[in-house]
Amino acid sequence: MTAAEVETVYEALALGIDAAGGESELFLAKVALLLAREIGDPERAVALIESAGRHLGDRAAA
Amino acid sequence: MRPQGRAPTESLYFTYPHFDAPEGAARERLAADTRVAIVGAGPVGMVAALTLAREGVASVLLDNKATFNDGSRAICVSRSSFAILESLGAVAPFLDKALGWTMGRSFFRGTQILEFEMSDPASEKYRPMYNLQQQYIEQYLWDAVAREPLIETRWQSEVTGITDHPDAVELTVTDPQATYAFRADWVLACDGARSPIRRMKGLRLKGENYEGRYVIADIRSGHDYPTIRRALFDPACRPGGTVLVHKQPDDIWRIDYQLADDEDEAEALQEANVRASVAAVLADLGETGPWDLEWWSVYSANTLLLDEYRHGRTFFVGDSAHIVPIFGVRGLNNGLADGQNIGWKLGHVLTGRAGEDLLDSYSPERRGATLDVFANASKSARFMTPPTRGWTLMRDAALSLALDHPFAGGLANPRQMTPFTYAESPAVLPDDPAFTGGAGVGSALPDARVDGGFLSDRLGAGYTLICFDERLAEGVRSLPDAPDVVCLAPDSEAATVLAAGPQAAYLVRPDRHVAARWTTASAEAVRDALARVTFQSLPDNAAAGTVEA
Numbered sequence A: 001m002t003a004a005e006v007e008t009v010y011e012a013l014a015l016g017i018d019a020a021g022g023e024s025e026l027f028l029a030k031v032a033l034l035l036a037r038e039i040g041d042p043e044r045a046v047a048l049i050e051s052a053g054r055h056l057g058d059r060a061a062a
Numbered sequence B: 001m002r003p004q005g006r007a008p009t010e011s012l013y014f015t016y017p018h019f020d021a022p023e024g025a026a027r028e029r030l031a032a033d034t035r036v037a038i039v040g041a042g043p044v045g046m047v048a049a050l051t052l053a054r055e056g057v058a059s060v061l062l063d064n065k066a067t068f069n070d071g072s073r074a075i076c077v078s079r080s081s082f083a084i085l086e087s088l089g090a091v092a093p094f095l096d097k098a099l100g101w102t103m104g105r106s107f108f109r110g111t112q113i114l115e116f117e118m119s120d121p122a123s124e125k126y127r128p129m130y131n132l133q134q135q136y137i138e139q140y141l142w143d144a145v146a147r148e149p150l151i152e153t154r155w156q157s158e159v160t161g162i163t164d165h166p167d168a169v170e171l172t173v174t175d176p177q178a179t180y181a182f183r184a185d186w187v188l189a190c191d192g193a194r195s196p197i198r199r200m201k202g203l204r205l206k207g208e209n210y211e212g213r214y215v216i217a218d219i220r221s222g223h224d225y226p227t228i229r230r231a232l233f234d235p236a237c238r239p240g241g242t243v244l245v246h247k248q249p250d251d252i253w254r255i256d257y258q259l260a261d262d263e264d265e266a267e268a269l270q271e272a273n274v275r276a277s278v279a280a281v282l283a284d285l286g287e288t289g290p291w292d293l294e295w296w297s298v299y300s301a302n303t304l305l306l307d308e309y310r311h312g313r314t315f316f317v318g319d320s321a322h323i324v325p326i327f328g329v330r331g332l333n334n335g336l337a338d339g340q341n342i343g344w345k346l347g348h349v350l351t352g353r354a355g356e357d358l359l360d361s362y363s364p365e366r367r368g369a370t371l372d373v374f375a376n377a378s379k380s381a382r383f384m385t386p387p388t389r390g391w392t393l394m395r396d397a398a399l400s401l402a403l404d405h406p407f408a409g410g411l412a413n414p415r416q417m418t419p420f421t422y423a424e425s426p427a428v429l430p431d432d433p434a435f436t437g438g439a440g441v442g443s444a445l446p447d448a449r450v451d452g453g454f455l456s457d458r459l460g461a462g463y464t465l466i467c468f469d470e471r472l473a474e475g476v477r478s479l480p481d482a483p484d485v486v487c488l489a490p491d492s493e494a495a496t497v498l499a500a501g502p503q504a505a506y507l508v509r510p511d512r513h514v515a516a517r518w519t520t521a522s523a524e525a526v527r528d529a530l531a532r533v534t535f536q537s538l539p540d541n542a543a544a545g546t547v548e549a
Ligand SMILES: Cc1cc2nc3c(=O)[nH]c(=O)nc-3n(C[C@H](O)[C@H](O)[C@H](O)COP(=O)(O)OP(=O)(O)OC[C@H]3O[C@@H](n4cnc5c(N)ncnc54)[C@H](O)[C@@H]3O)c2cc1C
Pocket: B039, B040, B041, B042, B043, B044, B045, B062, B063, B064, B065, B069, B071, B072, B073, B074, B075, B076, B134, B157, B158, B159, B160, B190, B191, B192, B193, B195, B196, B197, B216, B297, B298, B299, B317, B318, B319, B320, B326, B329, B330, B331, B332, B333, B335
């Protein structure tokens, strides 16, 4: 994906989270499962899930 | 529990019998030695006694109650259990009364998101699952026990002591008239989840208690819906919880509903609260007709088992050996398989058709089956009653996705009971690696249609060889102590199901699990295999075979 394409996805996620309102967490969980299935590589998917888990506490400090 | 004003066992549709304690002449032999004593005449104890009787072995069956267990309890009977009932000559009333089913439907917040079909090929004689109240299960087993001269049943007879001797076990029994003792060569402790024998022997179940308690309530209602298991996730009547709905014979409906973490169990079990909860479920199902409350209870999801099912001359069988979660309906089915497993093994040993070492295969085989149940049931439990926010969120994501993406529905598969494969057991041989497909060593034999009937109808009561070559069949039939032989056409459905070429053969155990198989079989190989899996040495003149110790 080009930087512009990544940005398209980024925007879709932001808009989707807002549209989901109080169900944004459920929305993101569904997105994650769907995308993981598209990758078709469970090890890669699990590694990416772990990667997403890093630095979650850093936001407040930043 | 039953509604106010009704006694325990005062059912809307079932008349519980009353059994007297031994009286008159029957008391004269109470203290006599016996070969096998079975403690507990629940479904598992009765299956064990019937299996032993089929082997030609007499037993004494003791139960502390004067009637059957109260309430419908375990209502789902699997195909493999029907095969057991058939082998005991007891299946006919079950087939008449039980409701067979193959389908389940899952609903998420009121919308149907998934429909699953259990595998039900035309080659199978029985449906994958049947619904039948446990008191009928016990009634029909009891009818078979009562007909069986080799079983002496003693109702109202509580085992209150157990003492091991070098070559026997002494049981102390208290009945309404007396306390007496007798000796048994072998004891089967089929005395249920609270097993007094387990306690008296100082043994403990080990494992985990899961989150999630369910109230199970039976109602009588004219509710019109086919026999399809319904699972309601996060329904309006129970936000955040799960509800299961099953149809039973006699217009009885089972409604299982999950209690929330903060719900008090004693309070939830009060009649008024049960009525209100059931009414809410019925409203969700669109049922507006009248209904009667029959019986209710509470159930929690545990995975607990004994480290070892055999202790000297005592075997733990059924719920005394393990407690499993309700999801996937394995509690009773797993127990019936235990009862059959120890029954035929002990029967073969006591009638000189197997060496005593065969008995040591009971615990690994049946513990293995229970651990397999645990692995499946913990996954089901996580889905049915997610223990944390993370599990809940992912469960809901899967359910919500399933509406548009069938793959996600697969996560909601209830993983119903399938028989365990005893691949590692000492009582089977290593598999023949040349097979591709068919039924592996240790697995339950699949059925196949044969001449208007089924392969399972042809199997003998002991070991059976299934082959496809008349010369091999003749060779095996002429062996000393030959197994039963079923010889089928090489182009039969059985050959296809078993992935068997014309020279192939399967040696099947009395419990219809595969003991050995060969892509190219010989009478000598069959003879050696039979000797090994029954822990018997070959006769001296059988020099050709090699038998490892
Ligand atoms: C309230 C309840 C609800 C259940 N619901 C479900 C369900 O929905 N689904 C499911 O799969 N399973 C369910 N089960 C579990 C299922 O009923 C058991 O798995 C099944 O009954 C096990 O059979 P068993 O023969 O091993 O033990 P039991 O049926 O418990 O039989 C043991 C017998 O031993 C007798 N006994 C005990 N101690 C002695 C003694 N000292 N001397 C003589 N006799 C003795 C008892 O009276 C009893 O008859 C439920 C159980 C209960 C209690």
